[in-house]
Amino acid sequence: MDAAEFRRRGKEMVDYIADYMETIERRQVYPDVQPGYLRPLIPEEAPEAPETYEDVVKDIERVIMPGVTHWHSPYFYAYFPTANSYPAMLADMLSGAIGCIGFSWAASPACTELETVMLDWLGKMLKLPQEFIAGTSGKGGGGLIRGTASEATLVALLAARSRKVKQIRSEEPDLSEAQVISRLVAYASDQAHSSVERAGLIGGMRMRKIPTDEKFAVRGEALRRAIEEDKAAGLIPFYFCATLGTTPSCAFDRITELGPVCNAEKLWMHIDAAYAGSSFICPEFRPLLDGVEFADSFNFNPHKWLLVNFDCSTMWVKKRSDIIGHWQIPLGRRFRSLKMWFVFRLYGVRGLQAYIRQHVKLAKEFEGLVRKDGRFEISADVVLGLVCFRLKGSNDVNETLLKRINAARRIHLVPCQLAGRFVLRFAVCARTTESRHVQQAWQHIAELASEVLQ
């Protein structure tokens, strides 16, 4: 394919994408296919000779679309949102064309520099403490883009390990590195994402789960108790991963309590706000981040809820010197800051705030509908765009309801477990979700509930 054909095919693809987005709600949100559906639809080997572009394009609807879960359908309420916006798509096209690999400044100065400045822009939008902003000094803190929150959690854990090993060995020079590591213990909420536990497995370190309160939040006292027990048993506490906006219920660990405990005990406090972090650009949600001043590192995913297409997970640290050598697991990296730049400029801070508020408003609207129906209950505080709800009654009846909902394929939800109870999660996800979609979704759920309860 030469440039002339790309001009033609690229424009066709732009129209295909715009058509897809404009008509996405007519597509069934969750596919009907069974595992293994795709293999028989295409050849067993790559073709020897080139095929035509027409051949390839017609297979998008024949092979791919029947197996797509449409995350950007306004009937998609599963998991958490993944971002999608036209400005981000345009920037990603440009990023693909420039196609530089930003593993060092010289490998592409613009890539490295725009990233640093965009992390400052975003850090300022979040009103992060000054120590997290790189500015022009080149010292102290700053931010960078990672692929996912899992990567950030792991990097923070490794940096915390290095720092603690250094500290302990300066106090007790006779201990070997392996001896120190074998006594380390990290902490996270019992509601934390599975990737936090996995980070411990990767680093070969103990990870202890801290029990949460009735709001599914870790309290300072619970962490203090665990630290004391572990110290008494000869272990060395070194890392706490706080979650702001847990995956099951969007609960918030109490970092204003936890931060001082971590600082006093010299634990690295990392904050994972993968989903909720985007909301902190709104003054009314910023108090949820109070306590970040105690943290060593902070991470959230603009690729979830800030209209920047995947992948764009942003991490800030107070002291870059703590983390040098661990700044990234992958060495190569795309020019990802371009899409932050396009999105921030074409929406403006006010546009981004309006987007967050609209999703929260839709979640509150759904919560109101649930509360008006006496058969249902709300299972966790609705703070942002997630509503956890269930039929009053057994787990079985709720499992049956969820099965009916997903079998009907009109909307898509996933469940969670909260304090042993089977709960349905309704997460406002798509950029194009409106009140009418939420109303329809609720009506549909209420009807299926009537069937289930009969």
Next chain:
Amino acid sequence: MDAAEFRRRGKEMVDYIADYMETIERRQVYPDVQPGYLRPLIPEEAPEAPETYEDVVKDIERVIMPGVTHWHSPYFYAYFPTANSYPAMLADMLSGAIGCIGFSWAASPACTELETVMLDWLGKMLKLPQEFIAGTSGKGGGGLIRGTASEATLVALLAARSRKVKQIRSEEPDLSEAQVISRLVAYASDQAHSSVERAGLIGGMRMRKIPTDEKFAVRGEALRRAIEEDKAAGLIPFYFCATLGTTPSCAFDRITELGPVCNAEKLWMHIDAAYAGSSFICPEFRPLLDGVEFADSFNFNPHKWLLVNFDCSTMWVKKRSDIIGHWQIPLGRRFRSLKMWFVFRLYGVRGLQAYIRQHVKLAKEFEGLVRKDGRFEISADVVLGLVCFRLKGSNDVNETLLKRINAARRIHLVPCQLAGRFVLRFAVCARTTESRHVQQAWQHIAELASEVLQ
């Protein structure tokens, strides 16, 4: 931005990209900017109100392009190639629009399934042993896409650690996991990529470098000796990372010798062929992969040399059961197999082979020019698209030559160290590189050499 505006702006972006690619050789390959150049060019904070698209677009040439190292310029001969093709860009546009996160089958069946089949297609192109092909059985081996080779190296190391811990503890149940881990030792070439050493640091395990022969290759005997020494010292050898196509000189570890050693000693053998792997689709280069039958895992980067834009690093394992729980560091993932599908079909295997052969031919052409000039010497066998060369004489004179080359900004090269000598690397990188560019590059280098030697 709504769909209507995206239709317009997307088409303008397609034209911008085509223009960029068609005229890239008129741009200076390596930028003139100094560190910190970008920050003063843009505001210190994100705008409150949205800007216009015109504002953003005009900043591409004002802010970004002056700081871009043009990896796809035919005057770019640094590092290794990073892939860039129109079919991959089209597929990436589609992937961005679908915007699914493929962390499980249900999250997007098409994403999971196309990936499995594309890895089979590619595995068959490489004539990988049958154990690495997933097929329809769903048992045994198979492949998946990772972001980078660094990630693959780390995942293989972690899987090897788990397998060895399990094996040792089944033989000696009194040993704790920490005790086993503290005795583990991994191996790699002294020419291996820095990410291999870092994988050891991340996992908290010893990584020993094996000295290479006069061809910069690890030999079976050298590995055997290291294993014996370490076993005698009470350590437990568990992992060897072989490199096919090292970063400095594109050297090939002798895996037909190393594989039997690894198998006999129960070491996990991982093969990192990040750059060279793409060439194995050509029958004449496939012998370089002989010995892969001894490996537990194999990885290379189609995003380097197989026209699939970054990121697309492909990894195969013989036993998926060894690696379950470690299949990926990041949980979220884009629909990356779409670009493999588009590229394989629109080039065909023959088109891809022709592309590889053209690059190797250009490298040989450059090698011929170097050999004809008695002032120069070739520093390592030219097997694929990389030529390592230097002026006969001191390191200083070669450093001076490289500085002149990069200061002139007409072409871009990076150096390497080989057996203590400062060597220039000439890697054929861009898709559009032709004989005339190589000839010009050589003439330019020869002229600068004359200046330096005067």
